[in-house]
Amino acid sequence: MSGFAYRIDDGSAEQVDLHDAFDSPAHLIWTHLETTDDRAKTWFKDRAGLDEYVIDALTAAETRPRCEKFESGALLNLRGRSEETLSTSDPLASIRIWAVKGHVYSATRKPLVAVTEVRKEVEAGDIRDPGDLITAFATAITADLDPVVADLGDELDDCEEALDANRVFTLRRTVTRVRVQAIGLRRFINPQRSALETLAALPGDWLGADDRQHLSAAADRAARMAEELEAIRERAALTHEQLTDLRAEQLDIRSLIISIVAMIFLPLTFVTGVYGMNVKGLPWADEPWAFDAVMGMCAGLAVLISVFFVARHWFRN
Structure with missing residues (x-):
């Protein structure tokens, strides 16, 4: 002690x-x-x-x-x-x-x-x-x-x-x-x-x-x-x-960005999916300029959708 x-x-x-x-x-x-x-x-x-x-x-x-x-x-x-x-x-x-x-x-x-x-x-x-x-x-x-x-x-x-x-x-x-x-x-x-x-x-x-x-x-x-x-x-x-x-706000912003990117590529995925089908009868399938035309159309769609989201202020935090 x-x-x-x-x-x-x-x-x-x-x-x-x-x-x-x-x-x-x-x-x-x-x-x-x-x-x-x-x-x-x-x-x-x-x-x-x-x-x-x-x-x-x-x-x-x-x-x-x-x-x-x-x-x-x-x-x-x-x-x-x-x-x-x-x-x-x-x-x-x-x-x-x-x-x-x-x-x-x-x-x-x-x-x-x-x-x-x-x-x-x-x-x-x-x-x-x-x-x-x-x-x-x-x-x-x-x-x-x-x-x-x-x-x-x-x-x-x-x-x-x-x-x-x-x-x-x-x-x-x-x-x-x-x-x-x-x-x-x-x-x-x-x-x-x-x-x-x-x-x-x-x-x-x-x-x-x-x-x-x-x-x-x-x-x-x-x-x-x-x-x-x-x-x-x-x-x-x-x-x-x-x-x-x-943290919740950060997750919401990231989820919004992912959703916007997904919505931009959704119609592009549809177009590429249609032209990726191995079937006859697709428009311009035999034309030499068809690939450039489809790619241009996809790019135009992407720009159009992006302008729409920007005009609606969806990219603001």
Whole structure:
């Protein structure tokens, strides 16, 4: 089982082994486990002495962003970008947090980018209490996700500007990928906003007024990202329809051209078919100029039919 622990006193942080985290008192003790298997359950129960309900929440197999008050603390589940590549259906890694006055316990299944950023703040002395630590997590996660959402919007902008019937298949793949990613992100960012709003409103002296303001700001940022992702999803659907229309229009134009060519050669095929019959009685069959006359008549028919279609504007796209 891997993980780490910090003892924080008056802005100074000391990293210690997980098994030594509770050997001496500190203003704030943060322990983080990078697994949620049976070993984590045993550590949370035997070493940290947590309640069974809290342990189940910290080690649940599937989680969604939520915040719940339990006794004198708060259970918080958040989702953020992982250092590993995850599936498009579940693109964000989870972090589960149990916070009470003087203690913060966290656990992840996948390495979270935000954990590295929060550790830097802890070691820099910017974290002093549980409220600061949770606020740092909320801010780091939303700040890390914001460019991802912006990149999806920019990628969709490029597709909208490059709409071209000759690039339908390439653009359609890109639009579909952007839409799937937007749906996957919105699935977790929308409830994450609600979780942060709930946490900011929870009673408790371990959350200061500045912490609540920062949590509200993170919630507003998450709400903006959720709205942007919804807009991306709708725009992607509209762009996909436009690409489908372009492809259908391209097929219609090609079908029209084929039909026109077929109609030009239909009477010519009839004439050549008649004169290709091996029977007696065909007009001018024995004349030396008959071949030139038939070819001229076919050429005249082709020109006449083409002029008719041009006059009717059938060649316009």
